[in-house]
Amino acid sequence: MAKLSIVVPCYNEQETIPLFYPAVEKVVRQMPVETEYWFVNDGSSDQTLAELRKLHDQNPERVHYVSFSRNFGKEAGLYAGLEATTGDYVVVMDADLQDPPEYLPEMYQEISSGEYDCVGMRRTDRKGEAKFKSFLSNQFYNVINKISDTKIVPGARDYRMMTRQMVDAVLSLKEYNRFSKGIFNWVGFKTKYLPYKNVERVAGTTDWSTWKLFKYAIDGITDFSEAPLSIATWIGGLSAFIAVIGIIVVVIRHFMAPAGSAFGWASLVCIMLFIGGVQLFCLGIVGRYIGKIYIQTKKRPIYIVKEKK
Template identity: 85%
Template sequence: MPKLSIVVPCYNEQESIPLFYPAVEKVVNKMPVEVEYWFVNDGSADKTLDELRKLHQQNPDKVHYVSFSRNFGKEAGLYAGLEATTGDYVVVMDVDLQDPPEYLPIMYKYISTGEYDCVGMRRTDRTGEAKFKSFLSDKFYDVINKVSDTKIVNGARDYRMMTRQMVNAVLSLKEYNRFSKGIFNWVGFKTKYLPYKNVRRIAGTTDWSTWKLFKYAVDGITDFSEAPLSIATWIGGMSAFLSILGLIFVIVRRIIEPSSSAFGWASMVCIMLLLGGLQLMCIGIVGKYIGKIYMQTKQRPIYIVKEKK
């Protein structure tokens, strides 16, 4: 019988875990697969670890968990979960049940035929989300698909079922700064997306603020595109070109109208601030990439395990 591994990253989800497990069990018990769960406690500050210990004690052969020494982020949790799995197929799910378990049999139906290496879920709407956050999410997909060779489907979730071959390919990428949505697409393999309507959290509150999502989006763009570096180069080139034109204009005007006065200190200050701001922005873009190189060369582990069962 094929084995299905379920990876569930958790951060401060003590309320969701007792609801998640029975809801998923109700579905997978009807599927022709052997199931194992791998919960990853990402340094939670609440009683998430206690809930995972209870689940493991009740189902020691089926439920397992990895607990980090501190919070390393969802990407690290996802990577740790994938590393721990032993199944022929692996599915990644959020513990808040925003990833509907009822789609698991449909995903398995497609992937078990051998025609697809991955079956993912794609949200067709963002009901329940703040409009501004939804707007930023849509724009992120527009931007990254224009500047990157790795295309990401708008609304695609981490919720997906993958073959062991694809999971091994994902794990072979040892980069410290990880953006899984991009990695899943970069490794290739044939993927089918199933549309579904957005589902609200069953319990608790999300830790993903607008600012965190923005930082995550910036990391995604810089991880899978060199376009920001090209933009910085173009900005620098255009600034230099406009400065030369301005210098020529001032010289020519002085020759034609010797009595003409300067434009004034206010205009000069504005020009200096503009050029200085552009330079700092370009340095910041370059610094972002250098920072990623710096973290990668340190070869720090993606996560540190404190407890594993």
């Protein structure tokens, strides 16, 4: 019998864990698989770890958890969960039940046929989500798919079932700054996406604010595209070209109208501020990439485990 590993990154999910486990169990017990759970407590400040300990005590053979020494982020939690799994197939799910468990049998049927290496879920709408957040999300997919060779399916979730071969390929990428949506596509393998309508959280509140999602999107762009560096180069080149044109205009005006050649200090200050702003903007882009290189060269661990059972 095939073994299915279920990875669940958790951060302040004390309210959802008692609802998540029975909901998933109801589905997987009807599937022809042996199952194991790997919950990852990402430095939660509530009673998430206590809830995981209860689950483990009730089912020590099937329910396991990894608890970090502090909050390392969802990407680290996902990586730690994948690293701990032993199943032939691995599925990643959120504890808030926004990833409907009822799709697990269909996902397993598709992947066990041998035709696909990965079966993912793709949201077809964003009902219940703030319109501004939905707008930013849609724009992110538009931008990254235009500037990156690694294409990301709009609406695709981390909720996906993968073969052991694909999981091992994902784990072989040891980069510290991780963007799993891009990594899942970068490693290749044949993937099928199943559409579904958006589902709201069963309890609690999301920790993903608009600002955090924006920063996450910037990480995704800089991890999988060099386009921002090209933009900085083109902006610098354009500024230099405009400066040369300006010099030519000033020289011509000086000889044609010497008396009126002065432009005034206000215009000069504006030009200096504009050029300075462009330079700082370009330096910021370059600095973003250099910062990632700096962190990577430190070779710090992606996460630190405090407790594991």
